[in-house]
Amino acid sequence: MRVLGVDPGLTRCGLGVVDGRLGRARMVAVGVVRTPSDGDPGERLVFLEREMEGWLDRYRPDVVAVERVFADSNITNVMSTAHATAVALLAATKREVPVVFHTPTEVKAAVTGSGRADKAQVTAMVTRILGLASPPRPADAADALALAICHAWRGAQSARLDALAKAARG
Amino acid sequence: MRVLGVDPGLTRCGLGVVDGRLGRARMVAVGVVRTPSDGDPGERLVFLEREMEGWLDRYRPDVVAVERVFADSNITNVMSTAHATAVALLAATKREVPVVFHTPTEVKAAVTGSGRADKAQVTAMVTRILGLASPPRPADAADALALAICHAWRGAQSARLDALAKAARG
Numbered sequence: 001m002r003v004l005g006v007d008p009g010l011t012r013c014g015l016g017v018v019d020g021r022l023g024r025a026r027m028v029a030v031g032v033v034r035t036p037s038d039g040d041p042g043e044r045l046v047f048l049e050r051e052m053e054g055w056l057d058r059y060r061p062d063v064v065a066v067e068r069v070f071a072d073s074n075i076t077n078v079m080s081t082a083h084a085t086a087v088a089l090l091a092a093t094k095r096e097v098p099v100v101f102h103t104p105t106e107v108k109a110a111v112t113g114s115g116r117a118d119k120a121q122v123t124a125m126v127t128r129i130l131g132l133a134s135p136p137r138p139a140d141a142a143d144a145l146a147l148a149i150c151h152a153w154r155g156a157q158s159a160r161l162d163a164l165a166k167a168a169r170g
Numbered sequence: 171m172r173v174l175g176v177d178p179g180l181t182r183c184g185l186g187v188v189d190g191r192l193g194r195a196r197m198v199a200v201g202v203v204r205t206p207s208d209g210d211p212g213e214r215l216v217f218l219e220r221e222m223e224g225w226l227d228r229y230r231p232d233v234v235a236v237e238r239v240f241a242d243s244n245i246t247n248v249m250s251t252a253h254a255t256a257v258a259l260l261a262a263t264k265r266e267v268p269v270v271f272h273t274p275t276e277v278k279a280a281v282t283g284s285g286r287a288d289k290a291q292v293t294a295m296v297t298r299i300l301g302l303a304s305p306p307r308p309a310d311a312a313d314a315l316a317l318a319i320c321h322a323w324r325g326a327q328s329a330r331l332d333a334l335a336k337a338a339r340g
Binding site: 040041042043045046049069070075078079082083085086087089090092093094099 | 210211212213215216219239240245248249252253255256257259260262263264269
């Protein structure tokens with residue numbers, strides 16, 4: 001299963017492509033799309049959409065996994081994260097690529113075993129799981145890869161449970 | 171000046187087109203785009219984008235005025251409003267139509283004279299200003315028209331002040 005992980009943001013949007021199956025994951029690509037925080041809001045979204053479309057067309061993921069955002073004390077952060085999420089939803093849906101959401105806790109638990117792991121622990125585990133020579137930078141890139149690993153593994157686990165249930169029934 | 175007012179939302183997105191100059195306003199079109207709250211989030215955004223693009227292409231506004239959203243106790247509301255706002259920003263920017271934001275207080279003050287007017291007062295004034303036979307329904311439609319009137323009048327006022335300043339200088 002190939003997953004495009006998206007850590008949504010307008011100033012920095014982390015993107016990471018992973019091929020994964022239960023317990024295994026290989027990095028295909030990683031990057032960060034940046035738009036100037038003093039730029040025109042519409043232009044920033046259009047730029048991000050073009051980049052996102054480029055990634056979808058180049059890597060053809062089976063699914064896009066996006067971080068689900070909850071409340072933030074800073075409403076501006078929430079809004080720009082939501083705008084970037086909308087761009088990902090639009091671009092993927094138009095290509096008939098399903099979009100799934102995972103909370104930060106789910107992602108941390110999937111890659112480190114603890115939902116309360118800090119950023120350094122997540123980055124360290126992503127580096128180890130993917131067998132990278134050096135940790136992905138910035139943190140948004142590591143987060144996007146962690147999202148992709150999380151979904152690839154959870155998806156594989158669900159598929160395995162479905163198969164076991166089917167076998168038990170049949 | 172022709173303004174497309176957008177009261178952003180996913181379940182109901184109010185759209186209103188107004189031709190206006192200082193103290194005058196004529197309604198060109200009004201409507202509400204609805205998407206099912208239990209629908210796929212991506213499909214809802216794609217549908218809203220198509221509708222928004224249709225309005226932009228049909229009515230060719232000089233500017234799009236969107237309600238600026240602040241904190242809401244319900245994060246789901248904030249997110250879906252932000253997603254709808256992103257759709258408006260993308261569609262307008264791709265057509266090189268500028269997007270402006272007005273707060274609910276600015277809109278209420280522009281059409282009723284008080285930033286603390288309630289929904290019924292806003293609807294009543296919109297109906298009166300535009301000389302409509304009956305109040306626009308639902309409230310989202312009236313809000314979209316109020317936004318468009320607000321921007322048409324504020325824009326006209328700024329242009330007038332600019333002209334006066336220029337005359338004073340020259």
